[in-house]
Amino acid sequence: MSRMRVSGRLSGKVEAMPSKSMAHRAVLCAALSGGESRISHIAFSRDIQATIACAKALGLADFSFAGDKLRVIGRPRTVAEEALLPCGESGSTLRFFLPLSCLLAKKARFVCEGRLAERPLEPLKSLLMEKGVAWPGSHEVSGRPAAGTFEIAGNVSSQFISGLLFALPLLEGDSVIRLTTPLESAGYVELTRQMQAAFGVRSEWKSERELLVPGNQTYRPSDVRVEGDYSHAAFFAVAGQIGGEIAVSGLLPDSRQGDKAVLEILARMGGNIEIQGETVFSRPSLLSGTVIDAAQIPDLVPILAVAGAAAKGETRIVHAQRLRIKESDRLAATAAELAKMGAEIEETLDGLVIRGGRPLHGAEIDSHNDHRIAMAAAVAAGLAAGETVIGGAECVAKSAPQFWEEFRSLGGNAVEQ
Ligand SMILES: O=C(O)C1=C[C@@H](OP(=O)(O)O)[C@@H](O)[C@H](O)C1
Numbered sequence: 532m533s534r535m536r537v538s539g540r541l542s543g544k545v546e547a548m549p550s551k552s553m554a555h556r557a558v559l560c561a562a563l564s565g566g567e568s569r570i571s572h573i574a575f576s577r578d579i580q581a582t583i584a585c586a587k588a589l590g591l592a593d594f595s596f597a598g599d600k601l602r603v604i605g606r607p608r609t610v611a612e613e614a615l616l617p618c619g620e621s622g623s624t625l626r627f628f629l630p631l632s633c634l635l636a637k638k639a640r641f642v643c644e645g646r647l648a649e650r651p652l653e654p655l656k657s658l659l660m661e662k663g664v665a666w667p668g669s670h671e672v673s674g675r676p677a678a679g680t681f682e683i684a685g686n687v688s689s690q691f692i693s694g695l696l697f698a699l700p701l702l703e704g705d706s707v708i709r710l711t712t713p714l715e716s717a718g719y720v721e722l723t724r725q726m727q728a729a730f731g732v733r734s735e736w737k738s739e740r741e742l743l744v745p746g747n748q749t750y751r752p753s754d755v756r757v758e759g760d761y762s763h764a765a766f767f768a769v770a771g772q773i774g775g776e777i778a779v780s781g782l783l784p785d786s787r788q789g790d791k792a793v794l795e796i797l798a799r800m801g802g803n804i805e806i807q808g809e810t811v812f813s814r815p816s817l818l819s820g821t822v823i824d825a826a827q828i829p830d831l832v833p834i835l836a837v838a839g840a841a842a843k844g845e846t847r848i849v850h851a852q853r854l855r856i857k858e859s860d861r862l863a864a865t866a867a868e869l870a871k872m873g874a875e876i877e878e879t880l881d882g883l884v885i886r887g888g889r890p891l892h893g894a895e896i897d898s899h900n901d902h903r904i905a906m907a908a909a910v911a912a913g914l915a916a917g918e919t920v921i922g923g924a925e926c927v928a929k930s931a932p933q934f935w936e937e938f939r940s941l942g943g944n945a946v947e948q
C-alpha cells in the first residue's frame with residue numbers, strides 16, 4: 532500500500548481526462564458491433580481495463596491499443612459455454628455485463644475484487660430470476676431472460692437500468708423498463724442511451740417511468756471520441772476555488788454528464804466559475820454553505836464536502852444514501868477523513884452536514900481504498916496547514932491513473948513514501 536505525502540495549493544491548466552462512464556459504454560457498444568470500431572481519447576484506468584477484459588472473456592471482440600486510441604474488432608456472435616468475467620472493483624462493469632452475459636454465455640461467473648463483492652445486485656437479481664435466469668452462486672448466472680416488462684426500482688443504482696438497456700435490444704421481442712420509483716443518477720442512463728445511439732441502437736421514453744426498448748436491434752460499428760470527464764474535473768474545479776486559478780479544458784458545455792452540475796453548485800456557493808467554450812476557469816472565491824441534493828450526482832459528494840469545509844456557514848448534503856454502497860461507505864469515509872483534518876463534519880443517515888470555515892491541518896488520511904476519497908483528500912490538503920499523508924494513494928488508478936501527475940503539474944507536492 533503506497534503512502535503519499537501531499538501539500539500545496541493547486542493552480543494552472545489541465546486537460547480533462549476522458550470520461551470513464553463514456554469509455555465503459557463505448558467499449559461495450561463497440562464490442563457488441565460485428566465490425567471495426569475506433570474509440571479515440573480513452574484512458575485505460577483499472578475500471579476500463581476490467582470492461583475490456585470482460586468483453587474478451589465473452590469472446591466479443593479483439594482489441595488493439597495505440598496511445599489513447601482503441602481499435603475494436605467485433606467477432607461473429609456466439610454463445611460461450613462458460614465465461615469467467617474479471618470485473619476488478621468496477622461496479623459499472625459488473626452491472627453492465629450481468630444481463631448481457633445471460634445472452635452471451637450459457638453460464639457466467641463474475642470475479643469481484645475489493646468492496647465490489649459486497650455491493651448490491653438486488654433488485655436486478657430478483658428481476659432477472661423472474662424472467663427465467665438462474666442465479667446459482669452469489670455472482671453467477673445462467674439462462675436467457677425473456678423479453679417483456681422489466682419492473683425495477685430507480686433508486687438503488689442506475690447501473691442496473693443501463694445493464695438492462697445494453698442487453699434488451701438483443702432479445703427477440705420488445706421490452707419495457709418500468710421504474711417503480713423515480714430514477715436517481717438519471718444522467719448516467721442518458722449517457723448509455725447516447726452512446727447506444729452512436730452505435731445504431733435506440734430506446735424511447737414513453738413516460739417519466741417507462742422506457743421502451745425495441746428488440747431485434749443490431750449494434751453497428753462506429754468511430755467515437757470519448758468526451759472529457761466532469762466527475763474527475765470536479766476535483767480541479769473545487770481546487771481552483773481554494774487555491775489559485777485552474778483552467779480545465781476539454782469539457783463539452785452541452786454534455787449530458789450529470790456531474791456537470793458541479794459548476795452550477797460551486798457558482799451557487801458564490802464561486803467564480805467561468806465557461807469559455809470547452810474550458811472551465813475556476814478562480815479563488817469566498818464560498819458560502821448551501822444545500823446540495825446528491826440524488827443525481829453521487830460521485831461529486833466527497834469533493835463537494837471539501838468545498839463545504841472551505842465555505843462560510845453550513846453545507847448540507849442530502850439524498851446521498853447510495854454513497855454507502857460505493858467503493859467505500861463514502862459518507863462515513865468523507866466524514867472521518869475530513870474530521871481528522873479539523874473539519875466540523877457530521878454524518879446523517881443520508882448525507883453530511885459540514886460547518887465550514889474552520890482552519891484545516893495536515894493529517895494521516897486513510898483512502899479506504901476509494902479513489903474519490905483519496906483525490907478529495909489531496910485537494911483538501913491544499914487548504915490545510917502542514918503536510919497530509921494519504922495511505923493507499925494508489926487506489927486513484929481505479930478511475931484516474933494519472934491523477935498524481937496532474938496534481939504535481941498543477942504545483943502540488945506529492946511524494947511517495
Ligand atoms: O453508470 C455509470 O457510469 C455510473 C453510475 C453511478 O452509479 P449509481 O447509478 O449506482 O449511483 C456512478 O456513481 C458511477 O460512478 C458511474
Ligand SMILES: C=C(OP(=O)(O)O)C(=O)O
Pocket residue numbers: 578620621622623624830857858903930
Ligand atoms: C462508484 C464508482 O464507480 P463504479 O460504480 O463503476 O465502481 C466511481 O467511479 O466512483
